Amino acid sequence: MAEGLAAVRSALMRKNLNVDANEWRNSVALTGHVSSWEQYMEAGYAAAGKGYEAVVNDLTVEGVVPFKPSMPEPQNPIDPDTYFDAVVIGGGVIGSAIARELTRWDITVALLEKENDLAMQTSSRNDGMVHPPFAVTPGSKKAHYNQRGNKMFAQTARELGVSLEWPGMLMLFSNPWQRAFLPAIWQRIKQNEVCGVEFWNRQRVFKMEPNITADQHGGVFLPDSGIVSPYQLTVAFGENAVQNGATVLLNTVVTGFQMEHNRITHVCTNRGLIQAGVVINAAGVWSDVVAGYANDRFFTIHGRKGTAAILDRKVGHTQRTILSQPRFASHSHTKGGGLVPTIDGNLLLGPTAVEVPEREDYSTNASALEFVFDHHLKLNKSLKRSDIITYFSGVRACTFEEDFVIKTSDYVANLVHAAGIQSPGLASSPAIAQDVALLAVKALAAVAGRAIQPNAAFDPCRKAPPDLRGMSLEERAALIRRNPSYGRIICRCECISEGEILNTIHSLVPVQSLDGIKRRARAGMGRCQGGFCTPLLLEIMAREQQINIAEICKSGGHSEIALQPTKNAAVDCASEGAGSAALALSAANNSRRQEDYNAG
Amino acid sequence: MPVKKQWDVVVIGAGPAGLAAAIAACDSGADVCIIEREKKPGGVLKQCIHDGFGLIRFGERLSGPEYAYRYHQMVSERGIPVISETYLLGITKNQTDGKFLLQMQNSADSIFILEARAVVAATGCRERTARQVFIHGDRPAGILTAGTAQYIVNIQGFLPTRRCVILGSGDIGLIMARRLTLEGAEVEGVYEIKPEPSGLTRNIQQCLTDFEIPLHLSATVLAVHGKRRVESVVIGKVDQSGQPITGTERTVPCDALILSVGLIPENEIIEPLGVEMDRKTGGPIVDQNMMTSLDGLFACGNAVHVNDLVDYVSESGQTAGKAAAAYANVQQQRGLLSERRTVSARRLINIQAAGNMHYIVPQRLDLAHHVGADDGADNCAAFYFRSRVRANSALLRISAGKTLLEERRYAVVRPPEMERITLNLADLNHICSPDWNDLPGQSRLIKAELVSVSEGGDSANDNG
Numbered sequence A: 001m002a003e004g005l006a007a008v009r010s011a012l013m014r015k016n017l018n019v020d021a022n023e024w025r026n027s028v029a030l031t032g033h034v035s036s037w038e039q040y041m042e043a044g045y046a047a048a049g050k051g052y053e054a055v056v057n058d059l060t061v062e063g064v065v066p067f068k069p070s071m072p073e074p075q076n077p078i079d080p081d082t083y084f085d086a087v088v089i090g091g092g093v094i095g096s097a098i099a100r101e102l103t104r105w106d107i108t109v110a111l112l113e114k115e116n117d118l119a120m121q122t123s124s125r126n127d128g129m130v131h132p133p134f135a136v137t138p139g140s141k142k143a144h145y146n147q148r149g150n151k152m153f154a155q156t157a158r159e160l161g162v163s164l165e166w167p168g169m170l171m172l173f174s175n176p177w178q179r180a181f182l183p184a185i186w187q188r189i190k191q192n193e194v195c196g197v198e199f200w201n202r203q204r205v206f207k208m209e210p211n212i213t214a215d216q217h218g219g220v221f222l223p224d225s226g227i228v229s230p231y232q233l234t235v236a237f238g239e240n241a242v243q244n245g246a247t248v249l250l251n252t253v254v255t256g257f258q259m260e261h262n263r264i265t266h267v268c269t270n271r272g273l274i275q276a277g278v279v280i281n282a283a284g285v286w287s288d289v290v291a292g293y294a295n296d297r298f299f300t301i302h303g304r305k306g307t308a309a310i311l312d313r314k315v316g317h318t319q320r321t322i323l324s325q326p327r328f329a330s331h332s333h334t335k336g337g338g339l340v341p342t343i344d345g346n347l348l349l350g351p352t353a354v355e356v357p358e359r360e361d362y363s364t365n366a367s368a369l370e371f372v373f374d375h376h377l378k379l380n381k382s383l384k385r386s387d388i389i390t391y392f393s394g395v396r397a398c399t400f401e402e403d404f405v406i407k408t409s410d411y412v413a414n415l416v417h418a419a420g421i422q423s424p425g426l427a428s429s430p431a432i433a434q435d436v437a438l439l440a441v442k443a444l445a446a447v448a449g450r451a452i453q454p455n456a457a458f459d460p461c462r463k464a465p466p467d468l469r470g471m472s473l474e475e476r477a478a479l480i481r482r483n484p485s486y487g488r489i490i491c492r493c494e495c496i497s498e499g500e501i502l503n504t505i506h507s508l509v510p511v512q513s514l515d516g517i518k519r520r521a522r523a524g525m526g527r528c529q530g531g532f533c534t535p536l537l538l539e540i541m542a543r544e545q546q547i548n549i550a551e552i553c554k555s556g557g558h559s560e561i562a563l564q565p566t567k568n569a570a571v572d573c574a575s576e577g578a579g580s581a582a583l584a585l586s587a588a589n590n591s592r593r594q595e596d597y598n599a600g
Numbered sequence B: 001m002p003v004k005k006q007w008d009v010v011v012i013g014a015g016p017a018g019l020a021a022a023i024a025a026c027d028s029g030a031d032v033c034i035i036e037r038e039k040k041p042g043g044v045l046k047q048c049i050h051d052g053f054g055l056i057r058f059g060e061r062l063s064g065p066e067y068a069y070r071y072h073q074m075v076s077e078r079g080i081p082v083i084s085e086t087y088l089l090g091i092t093k094n095q096t097d098g099k100f101l102l103q104m105q106n107s108a109d110s111i112f113i114l115e116a117r118a119v120v121a122a123t124g125c126r127e128r129t130a131r132q133v134f135i136h137g138d139r140p141a142g143i144l145t146a147g148t149a150q151y152i153v154n155i156q157g158f159l160p161t162r163r164c165v166i167l168g169s170g171d172i173g174l175i176m177a178r179r180l181t182l183e184g185a186e187v188e189g190v191y192e193i194k195p196e197p198s199g200l201t202r203n204i205q206q207c208l209t210d211f212e213i214p215l216h217l218s219a220t221v222l223a224v225h226g227k228r229r230v231e232s233v234v235i236g237k238v239d240q241s242g243q244p245i246t247g248t249e250r251t252v253p254c255d256a257l258i259l260s261v262g263l264i265p266e267n268e269i270i271e272p273l274g275v276e277m278d279r280k281t282g283g284p285i286v287d288q289n290m291m292t293s294l295d296g297l298f299a300c301g302n303a304v305h306v307n308d309l310v311d312y313v314s315e316s317g318q319t320a321g322k323a324a325a326a327y328a329n330v331q332q333q334r335g336l337l338s339e340r341r342t343v344s345a346r347r348l349i350n351i352q353a354a355g356n357m358h359y360i361v362p363q364r365l366d367l368a369h370h371v372g373a374d375d376g377a378d379n380c381a382a383f384y385f386r387s388r389v390r391a392n393s394a395l396l397r398i399s400a401g402k403t404l405l406e407e408r409r410y411a412v413v414r415p416p417e418m419e420r421i422t423l424n425l426a427d428l429n430h431i432c433s434p435d436w437n438d439l440p441g442q443s444r445l446i447k448a449e450l451v452s453v454s455e456g457g458d459s460a461n462d463n464g
């Protein structure tokens, strides 16, 4: 390995970085101090690919205080005798899919998530694309899992009752000379076994996508490109896991491990200790930190932020396929992004790719949005800026090797990593879960000294709530007759009924916040962005959970919407009718009706 | 799906526009019903518990609920059914008989179809959101529109803030600044990106000045900070083009950002019918009978353009209701004569907004049919317009070709204050003789022009 170290050191020197490199197990560890985040990144990449398994980047950066994960509010403690055969850390799409996969075995499974719902981090902040295995480096873990995951998606979605469509992706040539890349493209297609690819000339492109920009010179069509709701998929994995016996512990953050020899005995959480047979690290952007709790931090995660914008459903019909205009020549670390139809009929623009030191930095800024507009809006000429209804950011969990870390720890007998799952993590999730569950069961069998039996009662099919969008009018009418709450529309923009909202509140993984309802049922996701339905959702949640409106949060922590009752009771015209409300005196006189408000 | 019931006129929305439309349709002899997705009629007025409504209609200062109640009473007296908690899924128009089919959904009757000869869309408006004005930074709880804040305070009885910043000087924001202050919350200030407030002068005085709430013009919110709940916002001055001026940033600690940055007419339900829209108003293009480009489909109230006084909303509703009844009747009578004949074609002239005229509603005149709102002045049609700029001493000129139809001087026009005028159509009929249709396109136009003698003038700080 000494040669590797020399290579790393000279690469760092060439970049004029005053950084020390040393071997740590099979990795190379960087120490020292640099003046900017760019230098931190530069050093990490300079050290990667020099014969080591991974780079541990321990450089301190001028002005950057290391960020820590956000913590849940104090919770009730867990019974100290609690034991699970398998403890999965992280309720993103990866952890949730693994938890479900583990319930195929006759073991006890817990899924621990520090936020107050599943899919609160990267898994709810992405493009929702099931990528074809095209952009991934041949031979990488990414390529392997992307290929397998893509093929497994149809069945997985069917079993979970999650909508999935395959609009296909059209990669456009923006210059005639870009066609020179065709041989390289065909070679990639062969290497990665991308199926069904077609070359479309200019006319064919226009025929299929009449609203497309005139500034195109044909393109490559990849039919195995799908779209799915990433948060609904994650929750569906979680619900099916619970249905098969798993326990989901929300607001539960892992803060360390208790070890005996090279084995985790207890998982330390904000709610006390949990004994564990085997531990799975699916902690997303914090997966290196969690690995560090077991003294196994042999890789480093850096956050790469992506910003995307959502357009009104009104313009959803202007496009059929996923459109992208990749910069074939550049070595950018994004799949290129583009204009992606979403499963709910909107269009999504983006994402960007920007390195950020803070891993939970979901803020947006004008320049990222401008970038998205400049690059993607023009592809479809029927779109306008004013079609935007919202935008958001997510953070990819990247290693300097730019590949997934999927393995049993070399040093901790009962720890399995599913880390560094950046894009195409969603597309790869069913395959990653399959392998990680097998690794975990093997490790468990070894440490427990017993054979693990399959769970004979496992049911891969989720008991999914009715999907009203997919129903004919007759079916919907019949459903409303059986359960009238499906007839009462709460979210007017997206046409979401009270029944659909109740399903999220009474789910096997009950929703705890307005954002949770929004993601799972789409109430508040439309063009008014919850302006009209937020108060109604507050009322429904207060009623169902028998709590006060002022206790209901937008997302986690103290994110209440209503802070305290007004001085006097409100004029309850909603329940009293306009007649009594007419008695209301003007606020200018500061005299109000004294009447008990009624939260229900 | 079987048709549940047939109506002459179905009114969508039981806000002030819809209630007025239904009353007028009923008084004109039509068999009419109102459909409303909320539990109670009154639309957005239910949450507007401040006063100032009805000065023109009733000569009184009423609160929103009182105003709505009066109209609801008139609806009840006439026995007009209000089908509430009922959601309109979609509308189609039958090409052969010209009738509308409305697909409805509610808890009691699941999904059913109503048939109507004429439809009045009185669907109101929604608020522009933080995302639509590109607010950046963190995304915590505590960013809400003034209307949502109004609902939470006035209907639910909760305070959504203890110390807030209000962005935008729209009327709802001004009203909420006062309301929150009265409830014991602190309003740090109202920030308006334009050099002029966008609310009514009377609201600036009564809601801000009287309560010593500062109004900052040419200033905006640059970023929001806060992990769970809003912790602060960054305020900055902007230059004439609306670009932030570096060095003027200031961080204001607060727990909420309340937005009053504009209203958008809601027409998503009628847009799929292919109705022509006006980009300036955000609503459908209508003629003086409030008929949209689609025969038999009428629109009124804030769905057509955002009004600043509810009295005008009711007026447009009344016109639409009366005209819809007339249309339905014509259609019915024709139907009796022969199934194939339809209403006689409209003879439409476009009205072009020129000069400083931002928009004018109606955007068209139908010379073949005129219903008229008030029985007394049947020849007259009401027009509403807004100026694009603030101007002292402005001149309104309405002309058809070389003929001047109307000329009027205004001491001051401001974009937030809508102006109303009436035109006598008898004159028009005379000018636009039957061979009008043979004229070339350009001359078949009425021009509504607003020219100003002095533009901009003294700045807006005379408002306080």
Ligand SMILES: Cc1cc2nc3c(=O)[nH]c(=O)nc-3n(C[C@H](O)[C@H](O)[C@H](O)COP(=O)(O)OP(=O)(O)OC[C@H]3O[C@@H](n4cnc5c(N)ncnc54)[C@H](O)[C@@H]3O)c2cc1C
Residues within 6 Å of the ligand: A069, A089, A090, A091, A092, A093, A094, A095, A112, A113, A114, A115, A118, A119, A120, A121, A122, A123, A124, A125, A126, A127, A128, A129, A130, A131, A252, A253, A254, A255, A282, A283, A284, A285, A286, A287, A290, A304, A305, A306, A307, A308, A351, A352, A393, A394, A395, A396, A421, A422, A423, A424, A425, A426, A427, A428
């Ligand atoms: C803008 C953007 C667009 C993307 N587009 C696509 C796409 O189109 N297709 C695709 O396939 N992929 C895409 N990706 C990548 C994809 O989103 C991720 O690969 C995937 O969501 C990763 O899932 P995960 O479960 O590993 O991570 P996460 O969803 O982040 O889950 C990790 C979870 O662990 C929890 N956690 C962390 N630490 C602890 C702890 N100590 N205790 C308890 N819980 C903890 C976190 O709260 C989090 O919920 C995109 C990513 C971004 C940012």
Ligand SMILES: Cc1cc2nc3c(=O)[nH]c(=O)nc-3n(C[C@H](O)[C@H](O)[C@H](O)COP(=O)(O)OP(=O)(O)OC[C@H]3O[C@@H](n4cnc5c(N)ncnc54)[C@H](O)[C@@H]3O)c2cc1C
Residues within 6 Å of the ligand: B012, B013, B014, B015, B016, B017, B018, B035, B036, B037, B038, B042, B043, B044, B045, B048, B086, B087, B088, B122, B123, B124, B125, B126, B127, B146, B147, B148, B171, B172, B175, B263, B269, B300, B301, B302, B303, B307, B308, B309, B310, B313
């Ligand atoms: C949040 C907000 C606050 C306001 N505050 C003030 C104020 O303080 N002072 C002031 O003077 N003006 C205020 N206005 C404006 C003023 O109230 C309006 O001029 C007036 O309410 C508009 O009346 P309308 O009938 O056109 O619309 P609305 O009052 O909005 O009524 C429309 C009705 O139609 C119903 N509807 C819409 N679509 C459907 C459908 N598809 N199916 C069934 N029903 C449907 C809606 O539920 C609603 O009840 C406010 C407007 C808003 C949006």
